[in-house]
Amino acid sequence: MSTPVPQAASAFALATVRTGQPVRVGGLERMSAEGAFVVGHNLHKTGEAQIPLRPAGRTVLEGLTHRVQVPYVRSEGAQVARLAVELHPSDELGGYQTVAVSLPSGASMIDDGDLDGSTLLYNPAGGRTTPRELVAWIDVSGVTAGTLTDVVQLTVTPSAKGAGVRRATVTESPLAAFAVGGSEPVVDGAAVRTGRLVAEAWTQDVFTVMKAGRAGYRQHWAVSGLESDDVTGAGSTPHWSREAATLGAVDWLGAVTPAWYFAPRALYGSATSGSWQARVRYRTSNATTCELRLYVEAGDISGAAWAGAGSGVVTHTITLPGTSGSWAWLDQAATIPVDGPLVRVSIEAKGPGVGQLLSIGCVALIEAEL
Amino acid sequence: MSIGERISAALIPTPAAASGWLADGAPLDSGSAMIVHSNLAHLAERNTRLVGHALGPGPITLATTFTAPWLASPFETYESDPTTHLRTIPWSRAESVHFGPVALSHTRLGTAPAGFYPRKVRVVIHHSKSSEAATTSYLIAALVDGPDTPLRSQVYASTFTTAVAASPGSYVTSLVLNCAAPLRPAESWRSRASGTSAPASTTITPAWVWVGWYSDTVATPDTVDAISVFEVYQ
Secondary structure, X not given: OEEEOOOEOOOOOHHHOOOOOOOOXXXXXXXXXXXXXXXXXOOOEOOOEEOOOXXXXXXXXXXXXXXXXXXXXXXXXXXXXXEEEEEOOOOOOOOOEEEEEXXXXXOEEEEOOOOEOOOOEOOOOOOOOOOOEEEEEEEOOOOOOOXXXXXXXXXXXXXXXXXXXXXXXXXXXXXXXXXXXXXXXXXXXXXXXXXXXXXXXXXXXXXXHHHHHHHOOOOEEEEEOOXXXXXXXXXXXXXXXXXXXXXXXXXXXXXXXOOEEEOOOOOXXXXXXXXXXXXXXXXXXOOOOEEEEEEEEEEEEEXXXXXXXXXXXXXXXXXXXXXXXXXXXXXXXXXXXXXXXXXXXXXXXXXXXXXXXXXEEEEEEEEOOO | OOXXXXXXOOOOOOOOOOOOOOOOOOOOOHHHHHHHHHHHHHHHHHOOOEEEEEEEEEEEOHHHHHHHHHHHOOOOOOOOOOOOHHHOOOOOOOOEEEEEEEEOOEEEEEEOOEEEEEOEXXXXXXXXXXXXXXXXXXXXXXXXXXOOOOOOOOEEEEEEEEEEOOOOEEEEEEEEEOOOOOOOOOEEEEEEOOOOOOOEEEEEOXXXXXXXXEXXXXXXXXXXXXXXXXXXXX
16 A cells, blocks of 8 residues: 655644644644655755856867766655756757766666767757756665765767767656655555554654655756866866966856855754755865865845845855865765754865966755764 | 645654554553544644756856747747747756756645645746846746746736846845645656556646746846745645
8 A cells, every 4th residue: 555645735734733642633634745845745856056158268069078966865755766967058060979878876766868878969859849857767765865975977079060068967856756665765555444442553654654744855056057077277168167276266267256045944944054065076176185175144135135144154265175176075064053044155265376376166055864 | 735634733742653552452542543643644744745956057147048948949939929928938958947847746735726725936046236227137937837937828827027227236036836726737757666556646736936037237246146946845
């Protein structure tokens, strides 16, 4: 017997639960439904990778083999993830590319959507006249939930006229029903019947689901671009970068002073900061240690301006050991103040110095509620 | 505001389920039942998704946001209709970015018409307006039912704002995409692979978010520096 997963939250009232009175079947059914919604329907949408064409003077995307990183932490109820990839338009004959996908440990492709590393892909595809997404379906039921270092990586090999991937995104697919006895956290709604005793295992399941909805669900914040083996210097690199060995603005290839915003969950009220993990994908051209700083501030937007909250700016200094030309991940714990409805994130970096380069492919913050 | 009633707007800590305090044969007491109800309602409200965060293009001018894109987008149909902001731009990649999909979660109750409404989606744009005389920038956001542009998709919600040369400077603009009616499920997604369990699909309401910009500056560009898209529970 399976338990249906509703697509909406449940509207129960606490007044139906009274001290000294038996808990009614209807109340328990609503409890089951709310648990199913929390861990079965309201699943992750990960951060996206967005890769616009490079500005003039930079190494162009056409013909540039590159990789795209999308950090993904499985939530406990998820069984299937949808990978959507949008290619740059194939404006000229021969403007194609291949895309290969590397999945987290335990994941496997159900349908690779031609993202197999060998099919020549065009946008629009042959026989079509409008651009579209390429969609792959991934079985993530074997991925360990909550692993903060999982990532979906796309390796893109364009032809001389193909510009590769424009956008990549991963979305967990909501469940229609729970398979009772399966691996996901589940409350068996059908086990609650009038006149029937509620088994202690059922009660424990409710608390397990509650924990999965709290700590098994993780918000994903990510600013992700591309990484490649291109080694040109600061004036022509296709990567986000910083050359100077002083702390300052990252060369974002266009944007000058970007800052990003999101609404944190603030589960315990505004006084308790959130536990997160910062992830940085980077490369240094030599062995010089570099640095990335994340500035995080709670607050709100008022009158088209940012107004910080009382906790002020929290600075996270992330030391990036020199990688001498290799791309690497670096992970570090981060705390996020939540005493405002929004959080603002901005980034600075310190490079290796003149003639050398710190390249950045992805900066992510993944919630790490325990 | 959560749909389910809460004891307070905070998660109430509980012992782990398997720590021995839920004993065999013991009834579920009303206090614990209330805490579970409250916590699940709180999680249903607060487990919002961050839809996407991206860099903007930086400087934007008439040349980058209108003249070139219209010529470069043969698949778009221009309709000079001043009544809708969605037709201000052709939504080619030079003057827009899009995020998604996100499978909408219905966590709000509405009465006109009655039903469950999906969470609001908030778009925050970090941008600036130049002082070039008699110029205007437009920032437009739309929540739609497919990956195609707002001109060719069903638009669930849309909004826009402008900045004018009389008030130059940096701005943090917030646009809220608020569906004004319940939405029907629109797609069927795979939700379980073949294996020990039967394969399954789920009928859901996916949505994509488009963010577009337009500037008629020539000499001194406006800028769009960063775009943030996320669900909100308020």
